[in-house]
Amino acid sequence: MNRIEQKFKLLKEKNQKALVTFISAGDPDLKTTEELIYSLDQNGVDIVELGMPFSDPMADGPVIQRSSQRALQSGTNLNKIFTTVAHVRKKTQIPILLMGYYNPILQYGEEKFFKKCASVGVDGALIVDLPPQEGKRVKEIAQVNGCSLIFLLAPTSDPERIKLVCKNASGFIYYVSLTGITGAKLQSDLQKQSALKLLKKTTQLPVCIGFGIKTAEQAKKTSQLGDGVVIGSALIEMIEKHQGKKAPQEISTWIKKIAKAVH
């Protein structure tokens, strides 16, 4: 059982929902990323998603695009992200998963990537443009290395896709709350979405809902529909606003408020 699975087991015992947060590794630099991880951990975040920057993030809105760009400008690459995680692991056991696009991983080498994940203490990966039918080999490699491979589902997903994703996913399933890109506006009809209903009937895995969640109230309400929520763009907007200052107090206060609402 890796840290992600342990975390969900623990949360279930406590009857709590999970707060998952996304930040781009290296935005604006990896030192800040490290401090942010500690701050998120201390303020009640359950799982940290670290974005691996890519030059062409096709499924992301402007906020994460800019953040990805800042990360690349600061010279962030996979090796440096692994070094940062290894360093972070001396201080915290918060579950960490890497999220990004397939090409940088393909160029790094899929085997090498997951071996490295296992050795530095990364617990899982979410590859946005690698749907399960293309990810058979990657799934095997992740499994061998004890890493969860998280897949996405969306309101557009039909029963066939839901079945396929549930069969292949591990760790948890990331349900995209809306038909759109990251940072879009949350839709109010979430509880009526048939894909979400069917997904919960189909899988034993925890379901975390993300995209468009910006406030504590939204987080609380949305978390009740699944097993947890993911916050990305809203957090990154705050980081963008405070560029240059170290792990600002404002972010910890905000995260604490959201964690309280979710838990």
Added chain:
Amino acid sequence: MKKSTKKNQWQSYNLPNHLGYFGEYGGQFVAETLMPALNELEAAYKKIRSDSHFKKEFKRLLKDYVGRPSPLYEAARLSQKLGHRIFLKREDLNHTGAHKVNNTLGQILLALKMGKKRIIAETGAGQHGVATATMCARFGLSCEVYMGAEDVQRQAPNVFRMKLLGAKVIAVHSGTATLKDAMNEALRDWISNVSNTYYCIGTVAGPHPYPMMVRDFQKIIGEETKQQILKSMNRLPDYVMACVGGGSNAMGMFYPFIKDTQVKLMGVEAAGYGIRSGKHAAAIVGGRLGVLHGQKSYLLQDAEGQIIPTHSISAGLDYPGVGPELSYLADQGRVQIVSATDKEALEGFEMLSHLEGIIPALESSHSLGYLKKYAKKLKKNSVIVLNLSGRGDKDLNTVAKLQKISL
């Protein structure tokens, strides 16, 4: 022995497979949100592909609206200068001035069948954007075209054309502000509006079924060429040449010749300032296997898999990737991929203008430039067909600027 196996391989050529792969190239590397839409598109395409009513309508409009068949013209003075018998497939004479319209007609007819009322497209040189806007005007559909901000500048006449046709042109400022970024933005739009929107991709790239579908809509180029050359020469050509960006005019021309292994197929990529300069757009000549825009294919990227900025004098070739089928055919040796620099393309541009009274698109000028340079190395008096994929009107500003002339 080996040769005959190879020959058989091409006799029964029927890629892609059911997962959209040409060998190891192709596939569907997209966000999950789009998977149902791709499945829906594939099912709809398979249905119309064997629908005689659809085929009839497509053929009729290709003839009456696009102006097909396009002539296969023997360029006598060019032939004399280069020492071969050179035929030009005049896709520049199509309505809207390039081969792009063949594909947009097919896809817009398909969108209508699927009940999609909103069409989006990406464009580089603007030719695909114009062709899409044209078809949307013809069928009364709403049309939004994503175009890199840099291309909006260098292809201003086409931007105006699209607006005249009632389309909305959205300038994309992200990334390198060229074709790849326009495609990113179009994909983001599609992810956000997938239920009512049809994404009309302009080349043989992107996730399956696009590479197959766009090739099928473009293969009319090669089919006509084959009939025309057999009629005039009573034999197949020795060489068939086309420029390669994403690869739609090349695949449209090459596909019907794949089985005719005596015909040498040559694709000319854009070498920009030269392959060694690193500032080019030659994905197969200068790139390696990667994944972008939903497909696995040759790709221009750095050591860490980040996409690198490309350069070509022609906006239509200024793209870091290439269609998966061309990657496969190049690997298998069925298509030979070469390249021509900006300078060589400009020489081709001038040569055809002066000798034949035809101003070619800068894209097609790459194959003309290559032919000019290497004509002597080809077997003497070869029969060569060159796909003149578009006309050069849209490039007058670019060329004038290089000659320090303001229009």
